[in-house]
Amino acid sequence: VTFHDGEPFNAEAVCFNFDRWYNFEGSFQNPAATYYWQTVFGGFAETDPDSGAPEDSLFKSCEATSESEVTINLTKPSASFLPAMALTNFTMASPAALEKYNADEGRVNAEGIFNASGTYGTEHPTGTGPFMFSEWIRGDRLVMERNPDYWGDAPGNIGTLIFRPTDPAAQLQALQTGEINGYDLVSPEDFETIEGDDQFQLLTRPAFNIGYVGINQAVKPLQDIEVRKALAHAIDRQEVVDGFYGGQGVVAKEFMPPEVFGYADDVAEYAYDPEMSKQILTDAGYDLPVKIDFAYPTDVSRPYMPDPQANFEAMVADLNEAGFDVQTKSAIWSPDYLDNVDNGRYGLYLLGWTGDFGDPDNFIGTFFQSQQKAWGFENQEIFDKLDEAEVETSQERRVELYEEANRLIMDFLPGIPYVHTEPALAFTANVQGYQTSPVSLEPFSLVTIEGGS
Structure with a gap:
């Protein structure tokens, strides 16, 4: 398994990510910057008492015990630690890319709002998944391309993923005109229209x-x-x-x-x-x-x-x-x-x-x-x-x-x-294989567009 930049995904990379999170300083201890770390693990190696972060940390250390095995040491027992690892916030990132694109640079402005100043998160996010980051133009589109070197199964036929923010009032029209293949968070008032047209399909997630x-x-x-x-x-x-x-x-x-x-x-x-x-x-x-x-x-x-x-x-x-x-x-x-x-x-x-x-x-x-x-x-x-x-x-x-x-x-x-x-999603009828999840972890690598390539 390799990251999108060709760097190896191994135990050392895992510990690099954990050690990075644990050793965040300054503005990265702001709750707006590291909310999920703080809710799952608490504080940091050296927690600033004025940061608003919890004083104590659940995380103690990470050891690379072999090329493909790590040991995570905690400061106390935790029954929720393992399921918490499913959070996308703890996705492994390429250590080389994190350093190259200044992932640890950020500041809190005069209003107390955190802003990242490095380009890793906005221009160069680098993981191991079936799709790779292409571009993000804020307020316009996020584009991802299929990863030709993906290590796992990806039976779908999507080559390019384009996510676009749209006015909720215009989403149904965009689906009807073919401008988009699907959209999330369907307005309840549009359910009847979508379900009554065999060109479209309405999917729901379990209430969670x-x-x-x-x-x-x-x-x-x-x-x-x-x-x-x-x-x-x-x-x-x-x-x-x-x-x-x-x-x-x-x-x-x-x-x-x-x-x-x-x-x-x-x-x-x-x-x-x-x-x-x-x-x-x-x-x-x-x-x-x-x-x-x-x-x-x-x-x-x-x-x-x-x-x-x-x-x-x-x-x-x-x-x-x-x-x-x-x-x-x-x-x-x-x-x-x-x-x-x-x-x-x-x-x-x-x-x-x-x-x-x-x-x-x-x-x-x-x-x-x-x-x-x-x-x-x-x-x-x-x-x-x-x-x-x-x-x-x-x-x-x-x-x-x-x-x-x-x-x-x-x-x-x-x-x-x-x-x-129960949140709803709408798709054109030729979108097949989309699997809804109560936590919205829905892999596009399984999705096929019938008649597409």
């Missing part, structure tokens, strides 16, 4: 996500559990799901889907009741309306929120009717909005999560196992419960621990989960 309203308790008065309860009772989640998900959504009551082990059926629930919201606030001594800020992302469609603005406007109307005075905010999804969320610049914010691997540690562990600026709270009971569940090696006991954790979380109410969805 959560849409939620995040609550940053560092922003007053959100540290008050009574305010958070009032917020939860104020939003008509069923109306949002019925109105904007085309029958592909179900109302969520906790921060992970029922398909994941450790889901608890008996968590605290907060039924829609705007009058109860007002009563809770007045009983807690607040004068109505209570002022809060609430943000949503622009220029994005996600499986758990196909139309963020529509969800947001419906929720704002609910909140304003239930004793709140909502100050609205918005920002472009990447990098501004995500960076603002990760660094605690919003009070309430619209967000969600598609699971990366099938373990509750990737849902509630990612959100609530340690103190994070996005959530703005410290609850040692929840932290300890999730720590215990992560290191437990008995599957039966892990199920019990995560059920207990879900109950604790929904009693504490760090946010408001509201939807699980």
Whole structure:
């Protein structure tokens, strides 16, 4: 196996990648730059206390014990470490390319937003897969070419992959005119049109996500559990799901889907009741309306929120009717909005999560196992419960621990989960072999375009 630049993929290359991540310094310790390292492994070899990264690290060292074998040493047991290795964020990269194209150069601007300044990630990403990077013109297209030296099976016939951002309102038309072969995140309102035309096909992914309203308790008065309860009772989640998900959504009551082990059926629930919201606030001594800020992302469609603005406007109307005075905010999804969320610049914010691997540690562990600026709270009971569940090696006991954790979380109410969805994709009828995945790991190397070459 070789990297796309011809360099060998071996144990030394694996350890180079792990050691690189572990030894990140400066701006690369910003949560926006190394979010997944921090959620899976924690801190770094020398963690800057002002970076926002966790102090302790799960990773200890990597040893190349033979040409094709590595030993990863951890600082404590972890039942979720192996499934976490399926994350694309831990894809192996060519050590030579990383160094040649300055992959470790970056900076945080005056607004606290991280930007890479090297060209590795934007012009020269170099892996081992069936397709190789060709070009990326931001806002226009990403082009990948078939790897003629790919080591594995690639029975499909795609030679060139072109990914283009399109206006969600224009995606169906682009499919109908033959401009594109397929698109992701089909708007629910287009399902009937696609399914009713034999020139097209509609595929769905299994529900493996959560849409939620995040609550940053560092922003007053959100540290008050009574305010958070009032917020939860104020939003008509069923109306949002019925109105904007085309029958592909179900109302969520906790921060992970029922398909994941450790889901608890008996968590605290907060039924829609705007009058109860007002009563809770007045009983807690607040004068109505209570002022809060609430943000949503622009220029994005996600499986758990196909139309963020529509969800947001419906929720704002609910909140304003239930004793709140909502100050609205918005920002472009990447990098501004995500960076603002990760660094605690919003009070309430619209967000969600598609699971990366099938373990509750990737849902509630990612959100609530340690103190994070996005959530703005410290609850040692929840932290300890999730720590215990992560290191437990008995599957039966892990199920019990995560059920207990879900109950604790929904009693504490760090946010408001509201939807699980089955995201949809549309293709022309001649696209064959596309295999949907709950975590969107869908290999184009298996896809055949009938009548194409």
